[in-house]
Amino acid sequence: MNLGPRSRRRILRALSLIFLTSLLAAQIQQAPQQPSSANADSVSSELVHQLEAIKSTALSDDYAYRQLAHLTENIGPRPAGSAAANAAVEYVAAQMRELGLDVHLDKCKVRHWVRGTETAELVDYAGHATEMQQKIVLTALGGSTSTGADGITADxxxxxxxxxxxxxxxxxxxxxxxxxxxxxDKQKANAGLGFAAYRETVGYRERGPQAAAQLGAVAVLVRSIGSDDYRLPHTGDSDPAGIPTGAVTPEDADLIAHLAAEAPVRMHLTLTPQKLPDETSYNVIGDLKGSEHPEQIVIVSGHLDSWDLGTGAIDDAAGVVMAMETAQLLQRLRLHPKRTLRVIAWMDEETDGAGSIQYRKEHKSDFTNHIAAIESDVGAAHPLGFFTKMSKAAAEALTPVQTVLSSIGASVMQEASHPPGITDIAPLSEEGVPVLGLMQDTRDYYAYHHSAADTLDKVVPSELRENAAAMAVMAYALADMENPLPR
Ligand SMILES: [Zn+2]
Structure with a gap:
């Protein structure tokens, strides 16, 4: 049998997933076969039965995928401040009302930045033939200023x-x-440590422009943070530096570096983004009131805003629809947890986090009643479990839930000082609320992240269902356990 490179890659990936899972299992607190009696107390057998029902229903339900298709294809890219972001707010609020949730909108002010022309050519370099220009593939970074329509030319x-x-x-x-x-670092990404690779490089995108502007640079380019080899630029936000800023593809960064090692390289750069007046936007919040302790809250969430190059499927309509699916499943199964399940579609994660800042401002006095918060913001590929930031006692109370999730491979609970994908619930964590971030297989995530290739087709429906199952099972357990999760 002659396997194409794609099939070979898939087989290699399947094998390495098995390896990765066993590696994680060896290192990380594993789901016990039999919960200890103390843990068994935290989750009754009736609750386990309900969790199994949620899991099996989730695995055959297409609600989340249908919502994902609408958000990405009918509404499209949703940068904060855009008409599409506000259309998404209205759409998600209407869908939550249709599910019977008590919906309200948390108002916040967001920056409104729009992309313009983005072109660049190398106009002089070693061996340069007259009239020849090397085209450079790039995209502006969020917050970039304009070069003006004529562009700038500099070494x-x-x-x-x-x-x-x-x-x-x-x-x-x-x-x-x-x-x-x-x-x-692609090797880290291929080994499932994409977030570590991201953290190592993202500082250049965020703080590089300011550092160079302070030394008199007229523009800053960063090598795209991405693991792909298809000459795709990856955007993202950077600290305002008052100069034009862009991301070139890894291939173009190599080209420039090679030529610059020989002789001065001169570029003509045109970026014409605009900063428009700030806009009003919203977090969408939908409550399914608790039957015994409505004042106690368990959050499930993702962020509704996205970058503008793709349609924001993996980042992060997927997280929003997993949270909506959690409420849909409980309503469909007529499960009324003791505590309130709160679905949140956060606004403005990608730039200033205005939605998350607003939530803290408005609800901080009530954070003692926030029992736990879950967010998914690292894609929608196969779930492996959760990154957590909580006490040992809290983690132990959740071991019976790990057992329920082990049949879909989502049983890992990994305590992390900086859990990936919890930006919007980080303020809750800082105030002592236990937080959980869905842990996905991220080996492909950074190939598409913040690029034009973040589109619906990158989400595998069965994997989205597994993620929704993991979020819903965990959330229902937290909302219906006999005692609130210890802090
Ligand atoms: Zn995101």
Missing amino acids: IVVVDDFDQLKTLGRDRVTGKIVLFNQKF
Whole structure:
């Protein structure tokens, strides 16, 4: 049998997933076969029965996928401040009302930045033939200022890191375009540690523009943070630096670095994004009131805003629809948990986190009644379990839930000081609320993240169902356990 590269890749991935899962199992608190008696007390056998019903219903339900298709294909890209983001707010609020939730909108002010023209050419470099220009594939970073319609022309200086920039100093940076050429570690991503690779490089996107602007740079480019090899630029936000900022593809960063090693490289760069007046937007909040302790709250959530290049399927309509599916499943199965299940579609995660900041402001006095919060914001691929930030006692109380989730492979509970994908619920964590972030197989996530390829087809329906099952099972357990999760 002659396997194409895609099939070979799939088989290799399946094998390495088995390896990865067993590796994680060896390192991480594993779901026990038999819960200890103390843990068994936290989750009654009746509750386990209900959790099994939620899981099996979720695994054959297409509600989440239908909602995902609507958000990504009918509504489309949803950058904060855009008409589409507000259409998504209205749509999700209407859908939550249809589910019978008590819906309200948390108002917040968001920045409104829109992309313009984005082109770049190398106009002089070693071996340059007259009239020849090398096209560079790039995209503006969120918050970039404009070069003006005519663009700017300047020499490029290439640095790998902040230390090299500092060594160059003001004399060799002033008037130049700085390219930060820090490579994304694909091997980490392939081993399931994409978030670690992301954290190692994202600082250049976020703080690189300011650091270079302080030394007189006229524009900043960063090597895209992505694991793909298809010459795709990946956008993202950066701290305002008052100069044009963009992300070039890894291939173009290599090209520039190679040419710059031979002789000065001159670029003509045109980026014309605009900062429009701030807009009003909203978190969408839907409550399924608790039957015994309505004042106690368990949050399930994802963020509704997205970048504008793709349609924000894996980042993060997927998280929103998993949370909506959690409420839908409980309503469909007529399960009324003791505590309130609160579904939140957060606004503005990608830029300033205005929605999350607003929630803290408005609800902080009530955080003692927030029992736990769940967010999914690392895609929709096969779930492995949860990253957690909670006490040992809390984690132990959840071991019977791990047992229920082990049949779908989502039984890992990994305590983390910076759990991936919990940006919007981080303020709750800072105030002592136990938090959980869905842990997905992220080996493909950073190939599409913040790029034009973040589209519906990247979500495998059966894997989305597994994620919804994991979120719904965990949320219902938290909302219906005899005693609230200990802090
Ligand atoms: Zn996200």
